[in-house]
Amino acid sequence: MSDTNLANFEDDDEAGLFLENIAPKNETENLTKNMSENILLSQSVDADRQYITFTIGTEEYGTPILTVQEIRGWMKTTPLPNTPDYVRGVTNLRGNIVPVFDLRSRFSGENTDVTDRHVVIMAEIEGRTIGLLVDAISDILTIDEAKIQPPPTTNLIIDNQYLDGLVASDERMVALINVSKLFDQDIIEKLSKQQAN
Amino acid sequence: MDQFKQTYFEECEDRIQDAEEGLSMMLDGDLDKDTVNRVFRAIHSIKGGAGAFAFNQIVDFAHEFETVLDFVREGKLTPDRDMCTLFLRSNDVVAEMLSLEQSKKTIPESIGANLLEELRTITSSMKGESAPAPSSEASNNDHPTSENFTWSIVFRPHEDMLKTGNEPYFILQALKELGDLKVTTETDNLPSLHDIHAEHCFIGWRLTLKTSAPEEEIREAFDFVEDLCDLEIAKQNVPPGDLPERRKAENRRDSDTPQARRKEDRDAQENAPKASKSIRVDLDRIDQLVNLVGEMVIAQSMLQEQVRWLPPEVGGKIGEGVEHLTRHMRDLQESVMAVRAQPIKSVFTRMPRIIREVCAAVGKDVRLTTFGEDTEVDKTVLENLIDPLTHMIRNSVDHGVETPSERQAAGKEPYGTIELSARHRSGRIIIEITDDGKGINRSAVLKKAQEKNLIPADHQLTDNEIDNLIFKPGFSTADKVSEVSGRGVGMDVVRKNVTSLGGRINVASTPGKGCVMTLSLPLTLAVMDGMVVSVGSQRFVLPTINIIESFRPPHSAVSKLSNGVNVIIARGDYVRLVPLYNIFGIQDAVLNPEEGLVILLESDNGEKLAVMVDDVLGQQQVVIKSLETNYTNVKGISAATILGNGDVALILDVPGLSSMNASIDIIEEYQNALKAVGQIKITPTKKGGKTDEESAQEEDNKEDESAEANETNAIEDNEDHPPKDEDAEEGKLTHE
Numbered sequence: 001m002s003d004t005n006l007a008n009f010e011d012d013d014e015a016g017l018f019l020e021n022i023a024p025k026n027e028t029e030n031l032t033k034n035m036s037e038n039i040l041l042s043q044s045v046d047a048d049r050q051y052i053t054f055t056i057g058t059e060e061y062g063t064p065i066l067t068v069q070e071i072r073g074w075m076k077t078t079p080l081p082n083t084p085d086y087v088r089g090v091t092n093l094r095g096n097i098v099p100v101f102d103l104r105s106r107f108s109g110e111n112t113d114v115t116d117r118h119v120v121i122m123a124e125i126e127g128r129t130i131g132l133l134v135d136a137i138s139d140i141l142t143i144d145e146a147k148i149q150p151p152p153t154t155n156l157i158i159d160n161q162y163l164d165g166l167v168a169s170d171e172r173m174v175a176l177i178n179v180s181k182l183f184d185q186d187i188i189e190k191l192s193k194q195q196a197n
Numbered sequence: 198m199d200q201f202k203q204t205y206f207e208e209c210e211d212r213i214q215d216a217e218e219g220l221s222m223m224l225d226g227d228l229d230k231d232t233v234n235r236v237f238r239a240i241h242s243i244k245g246g247a248g249a250f251a252f253n254q255i256v257d258f259a260h261e262f263e264t265v266l267d268f269v270r271e272g273k274l275t276p277d278r279d280m281c282t283l284f285l286r287s288n289d290v291v292a293e294m295l296s297l298e299q300s301k302k303t304i305p306e307s308i309g310a311n312l313l314e315e316l317r318t319i320t321s322s323m324k325g326e327s328a329p330a331p332s333s334e335a336s337n338n339d340h341p342t343s344e345n346f347t348w349s350i351v352f353r354p355h356e357d358m359l360k361t362g363n364e365p366y367f368i369l370q371a372l373k374e375l376g377d378l379k380v381t382t383e384t385d386n387l388p389s390l391h392d393i394h395a396e397h398c399f400i401g402w403r404l405t406l407k408t409s410a411p412e413e414e415i416r417e418a419f420d421f422v423e424d425l426c427d428l429e430i431a432k433q434n435v436p437p438g439d440l441p442e443r444r445k446a447e448n449r450r451d452s453d454t455p456q457a458r459r460k461e462d463r464d465a466q467e468n469a470p471k472a473s474k475s476i477r478v479d480l481d482r483i484d485q486l487v488n489l490v491g492e493m494v495i496a497q498s499m500l501q502e503q504v505r506w507l508p509p510e511v512g513g514k515i516g517e518g519v520e521h522l523t524r525h526m527r528d529l530q531e532s533v534m535a536v537r538a539q540p541i542k543s544v545f546t547r548m549p550r551i552i553r554e555v556c557a558a559v560g561k562d563v564r565l566t567t568f569g570e571d572t573e574v575d576k577t578v579l580e581n582l583i584d585p586l587t588h589m590i591r592n593s594v595d596h597g598v599e600t601p602s603e604r605q606a607a608g609k610e611p612y613g614t615i616e617l618s619a620r621h622r623s624g625r626i627i628i629e630i631t632d633d634g635k636g637i638n639r640s641a642v643l644k645k646a647q648e649k650n651l652i653p654a655d656h657q658l659t660d661n662e663i664d665n666l667i668f669k670p671g672f673s674t675a676d677k678v679s680e681v682s683g684r685g686v687g688m689d690v691v692r693k694n695v696t697s698l699g700g701r702i703n704v705a706s707t708p709g710k711g712c713v714m715t716l717s718l719p720l721t722l723a724v725m726d727g728m729v730v731s732v733g734s735q736r737f738v739l740p741t742i743n744i745i746e747s748f749r750p751p752h753s754a755v756s757k758l759s760n761g762v763n764v765i766i767a768r769g770d771y772v773r774l775v776p777l778y779n780i781f782g783i784q785d786a787v788l789n790p791e792e793g794l795v796i797l798l799e800s801d802n803g804e805k806l807a808v809m810v811d812d813v814l815g816q817q818q819v820v821i822k823s824l825e826t827n828y829t830n831v832k833g834i835s836a837a838t839i840l841g842n843g844d845v846a847l848i849l850d851v852p853g854l855s856s857m858n859a860s861i862d863i864i865e866e867y868q869n870a871l872k873a874v875g876q877i878k879i880t881p882t883k884k885g886g887k888t889d890e891e892s893a894q895e896e897d898n899k900e901d902e903s904a905e906a907n908e909t910n911a912i913e914d915n916e917d918h919p920p921k922d923e924d925a926e927e928g929k930l931t932h933e
Contacts, residue, residue: 078845081781090845097837099828128827
């Protein structure tokens with residue numbers, strides 16, 4: 001089930017090292033982009049069913065690969081005043097101003113203590129480009145839709161409404177998150193207001 | 198085919214405006230030949246194109262319209278004001294038909310039916326007066342003939358004629374309608390199949406046309422292709438076998454028929470200046486250019502920043518080069534912006550039509566005068582200006598100007614006047630809409646606002662504040678919901694649109710005399726001059742245009758009002774002071790105003806505001822990048838930009854900042870925090886995200902800083918500290 005083109009990382013550190021060591025930081029984006037393109041080309045599977053998975057702490061999450069534009073190492077962001085804690089600020093993505101959201105903070109309220117090993121996934125959601133700060137990229141999975149289970153009411157730190165489902169892969173559990181729901185503009189605005197009050 | 202239609206509609210838009218301008222001049226009594234010709238030409242071209250696309254209703258209407266205009270052109274008819282109004286309305290009808298055709302809707306018969314009737318009445322009365330005109334075509338009446346002539350026509354399109362969207366078939370068809378047509382195709386020039394170019398036209402036609410129509414009408418069929426083909430038109434009075442030597446179209450023009458000569462004049466006027474002065478460029482290409490220049494501005498500021506760190510022996514020459522580059526970049530950027538800049542005329546010329554429509558709907562008489570139509574502004578701004586301006590004009594007619602009877606009762610002229618003006622002022626465009634109506638009924642506005650809970654009942658407002666209540670969401674004073682305005686979604690939407698362009702809107706009213714609505718918009722949405730300032734480890738950009746001066750105030754200049762608002766004395770005025778570290782929650786900023794800098798700002802409506810920052814880092818051009826593209830708007834921030842080191846800096850929104858101070862109750866928040874630890878003393882604090890220990894510690898620091906302040910002051914006094922911002926920047930550099 002799991003994809004071997006990207007290499008199977010056993011733990012988060014390796015994934016981080018992979019991105020850092022193979023290419024200098026500014027080339028990382030191209031590399032990862034090419035990488036995902038190669039994967040798309042080399043495989044005859046339906047790209048719709050491919051998910052990129054990443055870790056936050058010990059938990060593994062997945063998002064459809066087609067929403068991912070590129071993956072970059074952590075870069076300094078410019079904080080936006082009076083926004084929720086999970087908004088890490090904005091960064092310069094080749095001349096575009098892109099907001100970066102801290103997924104850990106969004107799920108648990110606890111800010112990520114960023115290091116050079118942290119990774120930002122640049123995703124395109126409903127015409128907007130956003131950055132998602134995660135601990136590490138883990139894998140690319142081709143997931144059979146039939147095997148996606150509805151999210152149970154477990155002790156996951158993430159609210160069920162942001163989950164598309166759960167999938168078991170090599171005895172790991174991957175939670176498929178719905179990023180557009182997670183950072184729906186209305187919700188963001190609502191939260192900003194709450195924060196301001 | 199659709200793309201040709203698109204080009205046609207685009208051209209028609211220009212022509213309609215052209216005609217409208219000309220007609221407006223005629224309405225004001227300018228019956229100069231050039232003016233009338235201009236209108237005639239515009240309508241004639243529209244008709245011609247409409248014929249090619251078989252928009253028959255447009256052709257019919259434009260034809261009647263053109264016929265009447267022709268009388269005016271020939272001086273047989275002198276239009277009075279009413280007739281000019283009729284022409285203007287006819288022009289509107291043509292515009293409406295075109296827009297219906299463009300959106301592929303069918304044109305209802307009713308549109309323009311009565312106008313058509315009126316035009317026909319004029320035509321028939323003119324015919325009665327002028328020389329007998331047996332021909333069905335009114336415009337031919339100086340060529341009265343019912344005799345059938347045989348014309349021989351040679352029509353050889355140039356290779357690239359098809360590229361311009363002209364279809365020979367339609368031309369031939371148009372000729373066929375004139376009479377009996379025989380067509381022979383010339384294939385002499387047809388290359389072998391191998392060499393043939395699919396987009397070129399290699400064939401020509403020899404035509405024999407038996408018709409009663411005059412030459413002008415035959416030529417009309419070739420109106421659009423005249424320059425794109427070899428055309429010979431000759432009257433045939435000898436058998437086709439031995440034709441007289443063919444004369445080229447150019448020669449033919451030298452012939453003696455008055456039509457040909459007049460046509461020549463017309464063509465000369467029409468083609469000569471246009472062809473040489475302008476080209477049509479796809480907007481995408483210009484946008485690409487603007488983006489590239491934007492990137493170059495960023496790269497250049499990066500270079501500039503790096504050069505500063507070079508040792509002087511290396512950096513000197515390079516620095517000089519960078520200076521040159523900077524200057525050229527600025528010129529380049531201005532030139533590119535100038536390409537996008539367009540006169541506001543194109544928006545202003547839409548307004549008379551809107552006024553006529555609204556006047557007809559509400560039974561009012563309003564005259565419009567415009568000033569500064571040649572004021573130029575960026576195309577994006579221009580496009581986004583149409584809706585708000587339309588709405589404001591409708592509003593002025595509907596709510597501002599009274600009915601003729603009301604006006605007479607108030608001792609005014611029965612017709613109202615709306616003045617629309619545009620001018621540049623300090624890097625912005627100012628548009629004013631002035632009406633001489635009844636002004637804003639302040640008591641009604643106030644009552645309505647209180648009824649709708651838009652303002653607290655006991656709130657005291659100045660007259661100006663009351664006037665500006667009309668921009669509040671959900672506000673509408675119209676008692677009835679009328680077709681024109683009064684749905685209560687009006688002016689707040691206008692303000693929203695204007696604000697999203699980085700503009701401001703303001704209204705000032707004099708009861709009984711009318712009101713003035715002022716719009717202030719940036720000239721471009723792409724680049725601006727900014728002052729980079731630091732607050733803690735963060736950098737912000739202040740629009741240079743808003744900056745009056747920067748200075749280091751003594752503690753005695755800063756004081757706090759009982760309502761918690763900090764104020765500062767700047768040149769004798771008390772100005773609200775906003776510490777940026779406070780409203781933006783920045784932790785590591787300079788807290789002592791004597792160590793930081795206070796920058797005095799003026800927003801577009803003249804309101805003054807002072808902000809406290811750590812330092813001024815320099816002045817540079819910044820490329821404006823919207824935050825809303827990928828995120829949402831943030832209060833106090835108008836946009837973002839990319840600095841020379843690739844970092845993102847936020848551009849401050851000056852009017853937004855001044856409203857922020859009012860929206861945050863620092864004292865209440867602080868007192869709550871104090872209550873928690875049982876402290877009573879009140880000192881400034883940061884908003885949220887800080888432990889009490891930190892606050893207390895800061896307080897100590899602040900006191901220490903105050904103690905040092907006197908010393909600092911003494912030093913400051915020796916160091917001539919000029920108030921001008923550029924100088925302040927220099928002063929700062931010498932510090933280093």
